[in-house]
Amino acid sequence: MLTNLFNKVTNHLTQGEEVEFSIGGTYLEITWMKNPLDDNETSILEMYITQEVQTQSFFTDVGCGSDGIFKFTLDSLDENFDEEYTLFLECIVDVYDEDGEVDEVVREILNIN
Numbered sequence: 152m153l154t155n156l157f158n159k160v161t162n163h164l165t166q167g168e169e170v171e172f173s174i175g176g177t178y179l180e181i182t183w184m185k186n187p188l189d190d191n192e193t194s195i196l197e198m199y200i201t202q203e204v205q206t207q208s209f210f211t212d213v214g215c216g217s218d219g220i221f222k223f224t225l226d227s228l229d230e231n232f233d234e235e236y237t238l239f240l241e242c243i244v245d246v247y248d249e250d251g252e253v254d255e256v257v258r259e260i261l262n263i264n
Contacts, residue, residue, distance in 0.1 A: 156188075156195050157263055161236050163187045164225050172200070175218025179205050184220075209244040209257045219244030223263075238263040 160170050169185040181197055188196065200221075204210075209217055219242055226237045240261040248254035 152195060153199060156192055156199075157238055159188065159192060160196075160223050161225060161238055164223060164238075165236070169222065171220070171222040173218065173220050174200070174205060174210070177216075179210060204240070204242075204261075207242070207259070207261075209242070209246060209259070213246050215247045215249050215251075215254070217244050217246040217257075219257075224260075236264075 163170060168187045170187065171183075171185040173182045173184060174180070175182070181200055183193070186193060204221065209219070221243075222241045224239045224241050226239060240263055242257070242259045242261060244257040244259075245253045246255040246257060
């Protein structure tokens with residue numbers, strides 16, 4: 152199921168469409184910024200995000216909260232994207248201190264494939 156979904160995300164990316172979301176707030180709400188997927192695909196992707204992204208250390212190992220922007224990107228074996236793709240999730244997460252100020256900005260790239 153996830154393989155088919157990630158293939159659809161890859162297909163959208165190769166067509167110049169973006170898949171981007173943010174996570175933030177007390178309950179780590181997901182907000183879609185750019186999403187060409189249908190409702191069913193979005194629901195499946197949100198389950199993946201809940202299980203895999205919201206459990207990353209930049210959310211679980213901070214005491215004062217964090218939020219971030221997440222964008223799917225592609226890398227290919229050749230520059231024309233004619234062969235195999237590798238799907239990544241770029242993460243830019245602000246980690247806050249006890250005063251609510253940004254204490255650290257975490258940048259990670261998660262390999263989806």
